[in-house]
Amino acid sequence: MRIEQDAAERERLARDRSSFRVLPAAVAFPRDAPEVAEALGWARERGLAVTARAGGSSVAGQCLGEGLVLDTSGLDGIEPDGEAVWCGAGVGLDELNAALEPHGRMLGPDTTSSEWARVGGIVATNACGSRSLRYGRVGEVVQALEGVDAAGAPLALEAGELPQALVAGLGTVLEGLEQDLAAGWPAIHRGFGGYRLDAFARERDALSLVPGSEGTLCLLTRARLATVPLPQRRDLSRAEFPTLRAALDVAPACVATGASAVEVLDTHLTGGDPVLLVEHLDEPDGPGRLPAVFELLAPGDAERAWRMRHDALVHLAAAGREPVALFEDPAVAAEQAGPFCDELLALLGSRGLDAVVYGHAGAGCLHVRPLVDPRAPGLARTLMDAQRAVADLVA
Ligand SMILES: Cc1cc2nc3c(=O)[nH]c(=O)nc-3n(C[C@H](O)[C@H](O)[C@H](O)COP(=O)(O)OP(=O)(O)OC[C@H]3O[C@@H](n4cnc5c(N)ncnc54)[C@H](O)[C@@H]3O)c2cc1C
Incomplete structure (x- = not known):
């Protein structure tokens, strides 16, 4: 796998669409899950923090980091599957919709930054767009996710499942969560960024927590997303x-x-x-x-x-x-x-x-x-x- 420490590559990934500039120590270009795990191992050996970068269209510096920045644009692949699609985390949103169009389908959430944003980024930020009234947020269309955890182990998350290794930890989070949310979680359409604790309390699965977690829980490599029919009028x-x-x-x-x-x-x-x-x-x-x-x-x-x-x-x-x-x-x-x-x-x-x-x-x-x-x-x-x-x- 390619890992670069030269000034030009580091500078290229030092900015997003915000005013911030953070120069990474190194940048890696994984093409699949094993290479993501390899990059994590490389960073761990050097004591570097890891930040994922998809399309780099964040407006608050979230895809910038001082350690190893993972350019995930090489995680490709689009497989339409009936009313859903499996796609690599590096697939661009416009590219995904172009591939779905011949099937009469599209992704519902229509992030305005679709020319830059990629699947890993829109899932990690739980993005949505002008048509959120109709199509909701990306977290609502995620059906399954694949990724790599902090230790470099592969992770596969399905709706309704709580992997055995996470039962104890997430079980503690679930205790009293519904009551806490009832006391302080605003019932507004756009709600919060960040962890979808309301969805987690409802579904009680690990999948619900990942959209919006911005790379803090795992690094995404593939996603299965529900699609919608192209509007006719x-x-x-x-x-x-x-x-x-x-x-x-x-x-x-x-x-x-x-x-x-x-x-x-x-x-x-x-x-x-x-x-x-x-x-x-x-x-x-x-x-x-x-x-x-x-x-x-x-x-x-x-x-x-x-x-x-x-x-x-x-x-x-x-x-x-x-x-x-x-x-x-x-x-x-x-x-x-x-x-x-x-x-x-x-x-x-x-x-x-x-x-x-x-x-x-x-x-x-x-x-x-x-x-x-x-x-x-x-x-x-x-x-x-x-x-x-x-x-x-x-x-
Ligand atoms: C002009 C403009 C319009 C915009 N319009 C909208 C809009 O309509 N709706 C909206 O929601 N946002 C909008 N945004 C903000 C931004 O485009 C979105 O947040 C988008 O989802 C980010 O996608 P990205 O691929 O560029 O991700 P990046 O900016 O590269 O990364 C975003 C976050 O996701 C994490 N991440 C990326 N890839 C992975 C991965 N594989 N695994 C784990 N974590 C990962 C990063 O670490 C970072 O925290 C807009 C931005 C601009 C500049």
Whole structure:
């Protein structure tokens, strides 16, 4: 297996899509599970921590590490299997969907970063996309996983199973878990990143814990994922609102029409009033159930509007502004998104920060990027302070 310590390879994997740069000591390029185990052994002998990297599209530095970074893009292979697919952890999401298309299928969760993101990354982060209202998160479509544990032993996890070696440890975690979750686990659509303790408490299997665990429990090599039929019909409706708050307040009513996506774009992105885009998939009556202010877009306009949402930040960059990825996905109940956003913008405004807001209004999950002058004195301190305040606001 190839392990590199030369400066160029290390530098290439020192960044993701965040502002961070962490130079690894070495990078490895495994092509199968035994090579992953070999890489872990190599790192263990040298006392190096191991970080997995899939597509490198994380926005918080999660795939960066000072020790050995495992470039998993060589873990390939796609085997469609009825209403599911077995795929290597290094398979790209766009590549996977292209392979499924001739079978009339696709992966439901539609991470916007599909051109970079790979299977290991979307499973490890329990990713989802604009259509999470319809298709949920990746953790909900994982049927089986294969990987390698910290000791380098192969691991195969199936739904409903708790491997004997894990019974004692995970049994302790399960004790009293349901009561603890009932006391403090928020019942919101986008919920938490991190360990899916709610799914674990319900299913009582090891498989439920891996999506969202970001490489802390095992290194994934293959996944069996449920697929969905390709939609046959797609309608996109659009409405403008005088304020961002007005748009966000209407979003829950749009969700109730059976929408697959309810997305918001603020004035920074539209150049005019804030806009809601509402998509219905295979729901011909859906657009008619929307408030009268919505207009059903003709196919060409729909394509342009959706592309505008998909490439939101590209448009901002073209306008010469610098949006900082700082708190990408603050999530609240959709009904709370309007008041939450007002408070958040006031909080930023009191620190002299303007921000662009867009994202998944129907899921209560907003992308909020402060627009900054990178040369402004004291900027890092201001942003750190704002980040803590936003975290408190979400809590
Ligand atoms: C423009 C843009 C749009 C985005 N849109 C979305 C979106 O719509 N929805 C969303 O959820 N996220 C989104 N993201 C964030 C990011 O793309 C997702 O988190 C994605 O799932 C990461 O996949 P990746 O393959 O790039 O993983 P990486 O960034 O390489 O890694 C992500 C995490 O997974 C771990 N990991 C990777 N491979 C393995 C493995 N084989 N075994 C164990 N752990 C592993 C890494 O250690 C790291 O912790 C977006 C990012 C950008 C830049």
